[in-house]
Amino acid sequence: MADVATTAVIRRFNRAYTQRIGALEDSFLGVGLPLGTARLLFEIGAEPATAQALRSRLGLDSGYLSRLLRRLEEEGLAVVTPDPADRRRRLVDLTPEGRRRWQQLEDRSETRARQLVEPLSARQRERLATALAEADLLVRAATVTFEQVEPNSPVARDAVGRYFAEVGQRFGFDPAGEPEKDAVDLAPPRGGFFVAVSDGEPVACGGVRTLDDGVGEMKRMWVHDGWRGAGLGSRLLRHLEDAARALGHRVSRLDTNETLVEAIALYDRAGYLRTPRYGDNPFATHFFEKSLTAPA
Amino acid sequence: MADVATTAVIRRFNRAYTQRIGALEDSFLGVGLPLGTARLLFEIGAEPATAQALRSRLGLDSGYLSRLLRRLEEEGLAVVTPDPADRRRRLVDLTPEGRRRWQQLEDRSETRARQLVEPLSARQRERLATALAEADLLVRAATVTFEQVEPNSPVARDAVGRYFAEVGQRFGFDPAGEPEKDAVDLAPPRGGFFVAVSDGEPVACGGVRTLDDGVGEMKRMWVHDGWRGAGLGSRLLRHLEDAARALGHRVSRLDTNETLVEAIALYDRAGYLRTPRYGDNPFATHFFEKSLTAPA
DNA sequence: CATGTTCTCTGACTAAAGTCAGAGAGCATG
DNA sequence: CATGCTCTCTGACTTTAGTCAGAGAACATG
Numbered sequence: 012m013a014d015v016a017t018t019a020v021i022r023r024f025n026r027a028y029t030q031r032i033g034a035l036e037d038s039f040l041g042v043g044l045p046l047g048t049a050r051l052l053f054e055i056g057a058e059p060a061t062a063q064a065l066r067s068r069l070g071l072d073s074g075y076l077s078r079l080l081r082r083l084e085e086e087g088l089a090v091v092t093p094d095p096a097d098r099r100r101r102l103v104d105l106t107p108e109g110r111r112r113w114q115q116l117e118d119r120s121e122t123r124a125r126q127l128v129e130p131l132s133a134r135q136r137e138r139l140a141t142a143l144a145e146a147d148l149l150v151r152a153a154t155v156t157f158e159q160v161e162p163n164s165p166v167a168r169d170a171v172g173r174y175f176a177e178v179g180q181r182f183g184f185d186p187a188g189e190p191e192k193d194a195v196d197l198a199p200p201r202g203g204f205f206v207a208v209s210d211g212e213p214v215a216c217g218g219v220r221t222l223d224d225g226v227g228e229m230k231r232m233w234v235h236d237g238w239r240g241a242g243l244g245s246r247l248l249r250h251l252e253d254a255a256r257a258l259g260h261r262v263s264r265l266d267t268n269e270t271l272v273e274a275i276a277l278y279d280r281a282g283y284l285r286t287p288r289y290g291d292n293p294f295a296t297h298f299f300e301k302s303l304t305a306p307a
Numbered sequence: 308m309a310d311v312a313t314t315a316v317i318r319r320f321n322r323a324y325t326q327r328i329g330a331l332e333d334s335f336l337g338v339g340l341p342l343g344t345a346r347l348l349f350e351i352g353a354e355p356a357t358a359q360a361l362r363s364r365l366g367l368d369s370g371y372l373s374r375l376l377r378r379l380e381e382e383g384l385a386v387v388t389p390d391p392a393d394r395r396r397r398l399v400d401l402t403p404e405g406r407r408r409w410q411q412l413e414d415r416s417e418t419r420a421r422q423l424v425e426p427l428s429a430r431q432r433e434r435l436a437t438a439l440a441e442a443d444l445l446v447r448a449a450t451v452t453f454e455q456v457e458p459n460s461p462v463a464r465d466a467v468g469r470y471f472a473e474v475g476q477r478f479g480f481d482p483a484g485e486p487e488k489d490a491v492d493l494a495p496p497r498g499g500f501f502v503a504v505s506d507g508e509p510v511a512c513g514g515v516r517t518l519d520d521g522v523g524e525m526k527r528m529w530v531h532d533g534w535r536g537a538g539l540g541s542r543l544l545r546h547l548e549d550a551a552r553a554l555g556h557r558v559s560r561l562d563t564n565e566t567l568v569e570a571i572a573l574y575d576r577a578g579y580l581r582t583p584r585y586g587d588n589p590f591a592t593h594f595f596e597k598s599l600t601a602p603a
Numbered sequence: 604c605a606t607g608t609t610c611t612c613t614g615a616c617t618a619a620a621g622t623c624a625g626a627g628a629g630c631a632t633g
Numbered sequence: 634c635a636t637g638c639t640c641t642c643t644g645a646c647t648t649t650a651g652t653c654a655g656a657g658a659a660c661a662t663g
Contacts, residue, residue, distance in 0.1 A: 018420035020436040024443045025328060025420075027506075031450045032321060045619055062641070075621060077642050099629050099640040124314035124321075130449045135538050139445040140316040145438035147320045153426045153435075154327045210323075242431050341649060358611070371651055373612050395610040395659045 032127070042115055044086075049116065051079050052105070055089060056113030059104040062091070088112055152241030155214060157205040157250045162197040162218065163190070170206045170213035174233035182268045184294050196220040197230060203254045204231075207243065214238045217247050219255045219263075222290075227260035232274065244277045252303055261304050266295035328423070338411055340382075345412065347375050348401070351385060352409030355400040358387070384408055448537030451510060453501040453546045458493040458514065459486065466502045466509035470529035478564045480590050492516040493526060499550045500527075503539065510534045513543050515551045515559075518586075523556035528570065540573045548599055557600050562591035 042049060054068055066076050080103060083089035088109035094100035105113060128136050160167050171190065178184035197204040197218035204218035217232040229251050234243045255263050265283070267274050275297060283299035338345060350364055362372050376399060379385035384405030390396035401409060424432050456463050467486065474480040493500040493514035500514035513528040525547050530539045551559050561579070563570050571593060579595035 017424050017432045017436045018417055020439050020443070021420045021423065022416060024439040027443055027447055029325075031446060047620065063639095072621060072623085073641065074623080074643075081642090093629095097630070097640085101641070120318060121314055124317045127317065127446070127449055128313050130538070130542055131445060132538050132541070135445055135448075136313045139442060139449075140313040142438045142441035142445070143316050143320040146435060146442060147316070147323055149427065149431055149435040149438070150327060150423065151323055152431075153423055242426070242428050245428070246426055343650065359609095368651065368653085369611065370613075370653080377612090389659095393610085393660070397611070 032123075042112060042119070044112075048079055048082055051076075052083060052088060052109060052113060053116050055083075055103050056105055056110060056116075059102070061094060062101040062103055065103060083109065148238065148241050151209055152238060152243050155207045155209050155243070157207050157215075157247065159203055159205050159254075161194075162202075162204040163194045166206055166208065166213060167204055167216065170216035170233065171231055173213065173235070174216065174231055177233065177236075178268070178271075178294075182270045182294060184268075193218065193231070201258070203251075203258070205247070205250060205254065207247070209238075215243045215247050217251050219251050219258065219260075221258060221260070222264065225259060225261040227255040227258060227263050228290075229255075229263060229265040232265075239273065244273070245281060248277065248281050252301075256303050261302065262300060263303050264289060264298070264300050266290065266292055266298045268294055269296040328419075338408060338415070340408075344375055344378055347372075348379060348384060348405065348409060349412050351379075351399055352401055352406065352412075355398070357390060358397040358399055361399060379405065444534065444537050447505055448534060448539050451503045451505050451539070453503050453511075453543065455499055455501050455550075457490075458498075458500040459490045462502055462504065462509060463500055463512065466512035466529065467527055469509065469531070470512065470527055473529065473532075474564070474567075474590075478566045478590060480564075489514065489527070497554070499554070501543070501546060501550070503543070511539045511543050513547050515547050515554065515556075517554060517556070518560065521555060521557040523551040523554060523559050524586075525551075525559060525561040528561075535569065540569070541577060544573065544577050548597075552599050557598065558596060559599055560585060560594070560596045562586065562588055562594045564590055565592040 091101045091103050094102050175186040196202050202220035206213050207215040214235040218230045219227050222228050278299045283301045286298045286300040288298050387397045387399050390398050471482040492498050498516035502509050503511040510531040514526045515523050518524050574595045579597045582594045582596040584594050
C-alpha cells in the first residue's frame with residue numbers, strides 16, 4: 012500500500028512535471044536545428060566520442076546517425092575524423108562554432124530552470140532544491156545496476172582505490188599487496204567483483220571470494236559517501252550473496268573494522284551473526300557469518 | 308547564488324530523471340499506436356471532451372487533430388459525435404475497446420513506476436514520495452498563473468464558494484448578499500477578480516475593488532489549503548496590487564478576521580500596516596493599509 | 604434571412620524520424 | 634594473404650508529425 016501511494020505520487024509528479032518542464036525539452040528547439048540533430052549536438056558537446064558510442068548513447072540506427080553527422084558537418088558544427096587507433100571508427104567532436112551552439116543550448120536550459128523558480132521565494136527555492144536532490148539521489152540509487160568486472164580493470168581499480176583511501180583514513184588500513192591478491196581471488200572462477208557506475212563514476216563496489224569449499228567471503232564493500240542512505244549498501248550485499256550462491260557458497264563470512272559503524276549496522280540488519288575471528292586480517296575487529304541456504 | 312544552486316539541482320535532476328523516467332513516456336509506445344495518437348487516446352480517456360478542448364490541451368493543429376481522430380475511429384477506439392448543443396462542435400469519447408487500450412496505458416505507466424521503486428526499501432520509498440510531493444507542490448505553485456475572470460463566472464463562484472465555506476467555518480462569516488455585490492464591485496471598470504486554476508481546480512483567488520478615488524480594497528483572498536506554504540498567497544497579493552495600480556489606486560486597504568493568523572502574517576510581511584477600522588464589515592477585526600506608490 | 608463567425612474537415616504539402624539492405628574500407632586471425 | 638568480422642556510409646524506402654489554405658456546415662446577430 013505504501014507502494015500504491017508511492018507510484019501514485021510518482022505518476023502525479025511526472026504528469027505535472029513533464030508538462031511544465033517538458034518545456035525544458037523544447038529548449039532543444041529554437042536553435043535552428045531539428046530535435047534529433049540538436050540532441051546529438053548536445054550529446055557530442057557533453058562528451059566527444061566515437062560514432063559508435065553516440066549511437067549507443069542515443070539509441071540510433073547507424074545509417075540515421077551517419078546522416079545526422081553529415082548534417083552537423085555541413086553546418087560547420089562538428090568534425091568527424093577517422094580514429095587513428097582503428098580507422099574504421101570515427102571520432103566526433105564539435106567545432107568552435109558547434110561549441111558555441113552547444114553553449115546556447117546550455118544557456119537556454121539554464122534560463123528555463125531559472126524561469127521556473129523565479130516566482131518562488133528564496134526559502135521555497137531551497138525547499139525545491141532539497142526535495143529534488145533527495146529524489147535525484149533515490150532515483151539514481153534505484154536505477155543503478157551492478158556490473159561484474161575484472162578486479163584489475165580500470166573501473167574496478169578506480170572504485171577500490173576510493174575504498175582504500177577511505178579505510179586508510181578511517182582506521183589506517185594499508186593496501187600493500189592487496190590489489191595483486193584481489194586480481195586472482197575476486198575473479199572467476201573462484202570469485203567475482205562488481206561495481207555500480209552512475210554517470211561514469213563508480214558509486215559502489217564489492218567482491219566475493221572462495222575461502223574454502225562452500226565457504227565464501229565478502230570483500231571491498233564500499234559505497235560512495237554521497238550515495239549513502241539510499242539503500243545501495245543492502246542492494247550490493249544482496250547482489251554479492253547471489254553471486255556467492257552462484258559460486259556454490261553455502262556460508263558467507265566477512266570482517267570489518269569497529270570504526271565502520273554503518274557497515275556493522277548493515278550486516279546486523281541483513282542477518283549476519285557475530286562470529287569469532289577467522290583469518291589473519293590485522294585491521295579487522297569484527298567478524299560475521301551468515302548462512303546462504305537458510306530460507307529468507 | 309541560491310539561484311545557481313537551485314537551477315543546477317533542477318537540471319541535474321532533469322537529466323537523470325528524464326533519462327530514467329523518459330522511459331515513462333515510452334509507455335505510450337508498445338500499444339501499437341504512434342506516440343501522437345497514443346497521447347490523444349490517453350487525453351480522451353482522462354476526460355472526454357470536444358475536439359476543440361483536445362486541440363488546446365495538446366496544442367495541435369485542427370487539421371492534424373482531425374486526422375488523428377479519424378485514425379482512432381477507424382481503429383474502433385474512439386467515437387466522434389456532433390455536440391447536440393452546438394452541432395459544429397464534435398464530442399469525442401472512447402469506445403469500450405478504446406477504454407481497454409487506455410487502461411493498458413495506465414497499467415503500463417503504473418508498472419514502470421513500480422519497477423522504479425522496486426529496489427527501494429519501504430522507508431526509502433516513503434522518502435521518495437515525500438520529496439516528489441514537495442517538489443510537485445512547489446513546481447505547480449511556481450507555474451500556476453492568475454487569470455482575470457468575471458466574479459460571477461462559474462470558476463469564480465466555485466473559488467469564492469470555497470472561500471466562504473472556509474471563513475464560514477473559521478469565524479462564522481455569513482455570505483448573504485455578498486455575491487451580488489461582488490458581481491459589480493469586483494468587475495471592470497472599478498474592480499477585478501482573479502483565480503488560479505491547476506488541473507481544472509481553483510487553487511487561489513482574490514479580487515480588488517475601488518473604495519474611493521485612488522483607494523482600493525482587496526477582497527476574497529483565498530488559497531486552497533493543500534497549496535499553502537508554497538508562496539501562492541504572496542504572489543496573489545502582488546498580482547492584486549498590480550491590478551490595483553492599473554485601476555489607479557495609490558493606496559490599498561484590506562480587512563480580515565483575527566482567526567486568520569496566516570493571512571495576518573502575510574500582510575505584515577508584505578508591508579501592510581495596521582490601521583483603524585474602516586467600513587462596516589462586522590466580521591473584520593483587523594484592518595490594514597499599504598501605499599502602492601512607495602518605492603519597493 | 605443576409606452576413607460574418609466558429610468549428611471541423613479535406614487536400615496538398617514539407618520536413619523529420621526512422622528502417623533496411625547492401626557496399627566498401629579497415630582490422631584481426633589463422 | 635585469404636577470410637571473416639566490424640564499422641561507417643549510401644540509397645531507397647516508410648511512417649510520423651506538422652502546416653496551410655480553403656470548403657462547407659452550423660451558429661449568432663442585426
